[in-house]
Amino acid sequence: MTQTIEHFETIDSEHLEQLSTARDSLCVSIYMPTHRHGTDVQQDPIRLKNAVSTAKKQLVKAGLSESDADDLLQPARDLMNLDASDEFWQHQSDGLAILLSRDESCLFQLGTKFDEEVAVSHRYRLKPLLRSMNASEDFHLVAVSRNAVRVFRGCKSGLKEEHFDDLPAGLDEGDNDEQRGHNRHSFKVRANAADSSVPHGHVEKKDEEELKQYFRDIKEAVGAHLRAQDAPVVFAGVEELFPYFKDEFDCCPVLDEAVQGNFDDSSADDLLTKAWPVVRNHCDSERKAAVDRFGEASGTKHGSTDLKTIVQAAFNGRVDTLLLKHGDRNFGTCDDNGTVERSDEAASADTYDLYDIAAIRTLRADGRVVFVNDDQLKSPIAAIFRYVV
Structure with missing residues (x-):
């Protein structure tokens, strides 16, 4: 069947x-x-x-x-x-x-x-x-205003909106008190942004708790989802709201650079145009930092480009960071202890990509896998070790 x-x-x-x-x-x-x-x-x-x-x-x-x-x-x-x-x-x-x-x-x-x-x-x-x-360059974008909250997942090719049952419809959702609702819709910005009585330097103190609750409600609806996806999170909204978002979502990989403005009427394509440069800069920095760290480790026993050494270390939980190029493969086999028995064999039903094995074992031990550009690394695989044996 x-x-x-x-x-x-x-x-x-x-x-x-x-x-x-x-x-x-x-x-x-x-x-x-x-x-x-x-x-x-x-x-x-x-x-x-x-x-x-x-x-x-x-x-x-x-x-x-x-x-x-x-x-x-x-x-x-x-x-x-x-x-x-x-x-x-x-x-x-x-x-x-x-x-x-x-x-x-x-x-x-x-x-x-x-x-x-x-x-x-x-x-x-x-x-x-x-x-x-x-x-990859996948990321989440959370667009927040006092009137709406929208969550997107995407990459440089496009954004797709994600929907959550408990996501607040806006800052005054469920508020039946007309005056209170008016206050929530019109939180005020002080002329003196340095006023120490305003926690983030922009929003009136009387609106502080309402804003905090608003972002707690947003986190309750989407926080676990964003953490599980392990992709960078970009905030899109007015400058005054960003510090509240960062404070509440401190357990998620929120980028320091936000997309500023009101995007209630913006399409996914418009948001992508604004957000992608932020994400691209982040990805480039992450790759460069990993390559630089390997450069420092490569002259010592804390780094290696030897496939057999790396696979063995991955099985032993020693790989802190594994660097790979996108398209390269090396077929072979290894035993249950991570000893490579064959490599450089042609692909067949009896072999598998040893780079796959190294990557999976690295992640299983809470290591990082970073895909780098061809011109950033001479070897198709490299590793930074947690400790030397």
């Missing part, structure tokens, strides 16, 4: 961990770029059809019968047979990942433009998903 394929629009560390274990049966990993709109959407079902054809050949080569291969691939076949005008293809993001095995079928529609790739092994190919989850 054909499995129902599960749809996801995000990937978190817990889900990645569930997908990372080796399977007794073969796994299929399909990655491909997709298009949000335009005539290029017509090519996406064709691209998936080609990927399914490639996957079938690899499955048969690995020993499955054609009928068993067809059964395993059926959830993907169902999607490729949909017309390009179908809602599924008309509501794509920038990348599509499909993971299939005897026990599960899932797809991810994400804001990362994947390279076309098909892999068949006893493990899923996860490095592209890892890039989307951990290091």
Whole structure:
């Protein structure tokens, strides 16, 4: 019986961990770029059809019968047979990942433009998903005014609004006292911004508690979601509100630079135009800082570019930061202790990408994985160790 394929629009560390274990049966990993709109959407079902054809050949080569291969691939076949005008293809993001095995079928529609790739092994190919989850230029944007709160998730290619049942509709939501409602809508700004009686230097003291409660209500609705996604958070709103947001959301990775203004009537595209330069600067700084740290460690035993050393260290929980390039791969195998038994082997059902293994094991020990540009690192992989053995 054909499995129902599960749809996801995000990937978190817990889900990645569930997908990372080796399977007794073969796994299929399909990655491909997709298009949000335009005539290029017509090519996406064709691209998936080609990927399914490639996957079938690899499955048969690995020993499955054609009928068993067809059964395993059926959830993907169902999607490729949909017309390009179908809602599924008309509501794509920038990348599509499909993971299939005897026990599960899932797809991810994400804001990362994947390279076309098909892999068949006893493990899923996860490095592209890892890039989307951990290091890419994905971010959240929270637009707050006294009249509205909107939350978006996206990347440089686009923003998509997220909806939450308990998100306040505005500062005076649920207030039946007309005068109190008027006060909340019209919190006043002092001419003397340095007045020490105003905690953040801008808002009248009598409005202070109402504003704090407003942001506590926002945090109650979305705080756990933002923390779980582990993506930078950009605040969009008037300058006076930003300190309250930062104070309440101190457990989330809120960027120090905000997008200032009132965006109640702004489209997602308008917000992206304003927010993306802020996120890009942050991502560039994060990558550069990681590369600089490795530069300092590389001349000592605290850093290495040797794959076997890095995999072993990742299994032992020693990797503080792992640096990877986007497209590089190194196939092979390793044992349960992290000893690399083969490397530089061609991709097959019996091998897997050792960079995947190093990354998963690094995250499992609360390390960081940073994807760097090709010109920032000579080696395809590098690691900074927590301690020397």
